[in-house]
Amino acid sequence: MNPLLRVHELGVRFHMRRSEVVAVDGVSFEARKGETVGIVGESGSGKTTLTGAVLGRVPISCGQVVFRGEDVTHATPRRRRELTAELQPVYQDPFSSLNPARTIGQTLEEPLLVHTRLPAGRRRTRVEAALEQVGLSGRDLDRLPREFSGGQRQRIAIARALVAEPSLIVLDEAVSALDLSVQAQILNLLLRLQADLGLTYLFISHDLDVIRHVSHTTVVMRRGQVVEAGPTAEIVTCPASEYTRRLLDSTLVPDPELQAARRGRVI
């Protein structure tokens, strides 16, 4: 079966005054429908730039992005806008990714205004349905973001992505700012939505533990390049690269004795 998304030898360069920054360098991976590709790496490793390129928000210097068999590397702006219905992002910060001055209903309606010609009543039904899918209720439509907790706001951000009925959601550090118990709730929600709706996720995180929990395949990035990629279970149990091993060793375990023993291993 063809993958839903194929990224092939992708390169992104930024031209600065005198120098050139290679933010993404020859990155390839595939995302199959209904599965999750985890992209893990430290800050500056090019994760955000990579997702920007996939979403068409960052100009691609070389390589290809193929979505549903269509080469969208240099899609026209009009085609791009159509594609945004299929490719939806969810960002890290549930506090600033929602416009504080607009009600939840207004925010969630925006994708529908752009991508559809639904009448107001039908838009409202869709928005309410999306809110219910993420465990909120239609009663929340007229409230402002500040009236919600961090976890609820992230649910709203996920609902906003769902409204357009996308096939692929790019989650850029989507659970990184959340409390443990809330993180668990959001991860449960994402896994459930994936099972119910057959969603494909591109899951960006600096947290290898989160990636291990949600990803079928994992891409480890460093300085714009892929360090290693493969089935998640293999990568977290027997990493091929020294760098991945170091990442694994740096993760903390919630067990004082084990953690004390591990501490010495990190260089």
Next chain:
Amino acid sequence: MRRLELLIPAAVLTLVVLAVLFAPLLAPHQPLEQNLDDVLGSPSAQHWFGTDSLGRDILSRILYGGRVSLSGAAIALAVFVALGVPLGLWAGFTSGPADRTITWLADLLLALPTVIILLVVLAVFKDNEVVTMVALGVTGSTSMIRVVRGATKAVRGQVFVVSAEGAGLNQWHILRRHVLPHVRGPITVQATFFAATAVLVETSLGFLGLGVQAPRPTWGNLVGESIQQIQPAPWFLLITGGVVALVALCVGLVGDAIRDMTATEPDLPSPSRPARARPGTASTSPSSGVLALENVTVCHGGVTPLVTDVSFALRAGEVVGLVGESGCGKSMTARAALGLLPDGVELVSGVVRVDGADVAALSSAARRRLLGRLIGYVPQDPVPSLDPSFTVGSQLAEVVATEPGLSRAEVRERCADLLRRVRVPDVPRVLASYPHQISGGMAQRVNIALAMALRPRILIADEPTTALDVTVQAEILDLLRTLAAEQDLAVLLVTHDWGVVADLCERAVVMYAGEVVEISPVATLFARPSHPYTRALLRADLRGSTPFSQLPTIPGVVPAAGAWAYGCRFADRCVLAADECRAAPVPLRSTPDGVARCVRSDELQKAEVR
């Protein structure tokens, strides 16, 4: 207070503008009506502001003159806004050729002297007031372009704008709905300041005999005339100059008031950087710990409790974790310990002891002086916590220099030494860097250096590694561990990461709904938690989970401050809850090596129920 600062000048301006607007109705005389029998008459019932050298009524001339001067200023202002705002928005929003072209043009315009441009325009267009004011608006618009461009760029970087773009919204929509509302403040401020300038420039031109010519009055030529009559009629200048000055002043005050109202308040004043503090000495008395909170209760607005009856102590050299979900009162407790509660929040009862001295009892000024010397504070977001417009070196020096009697060389050496102690590898480079030029991990080292600058006994760190990469987190945790051990520093570490607790802390204080629910040594806490909340929170940790499985969560949410149950505050979410839990407030009880606030601790230990 703030409202008056806006209302008074705004009211004065409105009166002046209305008077000028209705000059034909209000003016007691015709502006050109001469009376050579009554020249340079002093203010009287007939002529409130006196008469000029041709016996014309000065009040009437000022009212009519204002029509020329104020409409001139209004034209300049209109051009200034109409040109500056769209160009600024455009440049700020579309980085690229448009931005470069607009910035280049603005720079070019800025380089040309305004006065010369205006003189040339006046000469070419034969004193045409409208054209001159348009020219003034055009030359002035460079400042509006720059400000709007900068503000737009800043807003554009905000994640909510980025997400709006991600939703496929068109740029016009984003500009109008998401960007414009956030740059309205700077635009208004810029416009008012320019309006004041425009009034002054218009009058200066009239004063120089340029622009609209006598006998038609303008404020400028009135001031010009009055200066010639300063000997026989000093009030003439006082009145004409006074009106112009009053209007310019009021416009400026309105601008100031708006700027103050739209300026954002800093979130948490960093106690590690007290304003030019003098060294203070806390009276010390022997006590259990270097930092001790005793029955601390913190309320908002005097009524809503945020934190109740919190007690715990830190020994020198000990690292204690303060754990719990968001909204449980961890940061408020840390702030209470720092003596830096936000506005409207106060310590209503309890004691905070540093080295045995009750610091909560000190006046806020005295406490602020002690902060930084006794307690250092490490923030969560390393980069935004540093001031972007100063180098690391100057920010460190600012704090170090609060210690009196240090020469500049000594200050510099002390700064370098601080950075070496937090294991910054390339000290000279980092000292000379601006915050945005260093990595997050490096910035956090700088924050720790700042917190350590005045050699405090205690370090309070609020989620210090949450924003960092794992490998960097490991380094920062190592650094904190070393500082605690080598310098006998007591560290209170606010965190929601059990991994951090396991790695660094000896004991943990678990908070729920504004109160301490458990204090235990970490070994006990992880192996046999004494409170159901601790256990539930430990289980929600995905480390050790089966991939793709639904994780155990805690049902419900943390109750809002003050909306706590009468009995056990955790009862609504607790799997072990029983009637006895809800009957009465649950006190803290001793456990073998700590305390826990649960009536069914024993059941918890016995039954491994879910």
